[in-house]
Amino acid sequence: xxxxxxxxxxxxxxxxxxxxxxxxxxxxxxxxxxxxxxxxxxxxxxxxxxxxxxxxxxxxxxxxxxxxxxxxxxxxxxxxxxxxxxxxxxxxxxxxxxxxxxxxxxxxxxxxxxxxxxxxxxxxxxxxxxxxxxxxxxxxxxxxxxxxxxxxxxxxxxxxxxxxxxxxxxxxxxxxxxxxxxxxxxxxxxxxxxxxxx
Ligand SMILES: Cc1ncc(COP(=O)(O)OP(=O)(O)O)c(N)n1
Ligand SMILES: Cc1nc(C(=O)O)sc1CCOP(=O)(O)O
Ligand SMILES: [Mg+2]
Numbered sequence: 001x002x003x004x005x006x007x008x009x010x011x012x013x014x015x016x017x018x019x020x021x022x023x024x025x026x027x028x029x030x031x032x033x034x035x036x037x038x039x040x041x042x043x044x045x046x047x048x049x050x051x052x053x054x055x056x057x058x059x060x061x062x063x064x065x066x067x068x069x070x071x072x073x074x075x076x077x078x079x080x081x082x083x084x085x086x087x088x089x090x091x092x093x094x095x096x097x098x099x100x101x102x103x104x105x106x107x108x109x110x111x112x113x114x115x116x117x118x119x120x121x122x123x124x125x126x127x128x129x130x131x132x133x134x135x136x137x138x139x140x141x142x143x144x145x146x147x148x149x150x151x152x153x154x155x156x157x158x159x160x161x162x163x164x165x166x167x168x169x170x171x172x173x174x175x176x177x178x179x180x181x182x183x184x185x186x187x188x189x190x191x192x193x194x195x196x197x198x
Contacts, residue, residue: 003026003151003172004025004026004056004173005174005197005198006024006025006173006174006193006194006197007026007058007153007175008024008175008176008177008180008190008193009030009175009177010177010181011029011032012031012042013042013045016029016049016050019180019186020049020053020055021053022190022194023191023194024053024055025054025055026055026058027050027055027056027057027058028058028059028075028175029046029057029059030075031060031061031062032061036064040065040068040069043059043062043065043066043071044069046059047069047071056073057071057072057073058074059075061075061080063076063080063084063094067088067089067094071094072094072095073095073097073115074097075096075098075118076098076099077099078099078100078101078105078108095115096112096114096115097116097117097118098112098114098116098117098118099120100117100119100143101119101130101131106143110147114150115150115151116151116152116153116172117143118153119135119139119152119153119154119155119171120132120135120154120155121134121135121156122136122154122155122158122162122166123156123158124156124157125156125157125178126157130156134156134157137165137166137168140154140169140170140171143170144169144171144172145170151172151173152171152173153172153174153175154169154171155175158174158175158176159176159179160179160196163197164196174197176193180193
């Protein structure tokens, strides 16, 4: 299995509709504060859209919805893992990415045999308040040495300009949100990402 090196994260269908035609091949749907009945309408549409564009959809957090929609990939953080039914997720054939921020979280993630490990925030992020300010590129190198062939996703404050450094440090995939969504020209920025990562 090989993941695209560019992994944008969006919070709804309108972003997917805008960005998938530009060539995104791996994308996360990260929707917060939305009732489950709405998610049950949105996720199948997101999946159909991604499949139509030959892209892999990763659903964040909502593992029950992802199972029921027949999704292929799920991303869970450490708090999500506390309440997720991992055997049910695996029985449904979902591949799993797990967030990590420190040694203990990495140990826990590796014990689950995930399909990728994410490390963050590599740089400070403005998307959400976090207990960790910045991991730095040395930590990316350390994580890659620890996880070997397992894909490593670098996330947090990533930009087109910072992507090469993260790859050089050992990241296999770079993930970004606000570098695209808050850009004055998100389409141009997304094209720049694709140019920098393919
Ligand atoms: C690729 C990737 N890495 C990390 C996260 C963060 O997941 P989590 O810690 O569960 O936080 P939320 O995104 O759910 O707020 C992610 N979503 N994707
Ligand atoms: C959703 C998320 N998870 C992180 C982690 O470290 O686990 S950092 C992050 C935010 C990424 O957004 P941006 O690219 O705008 O910084
Ligand atoms: Mg989560």
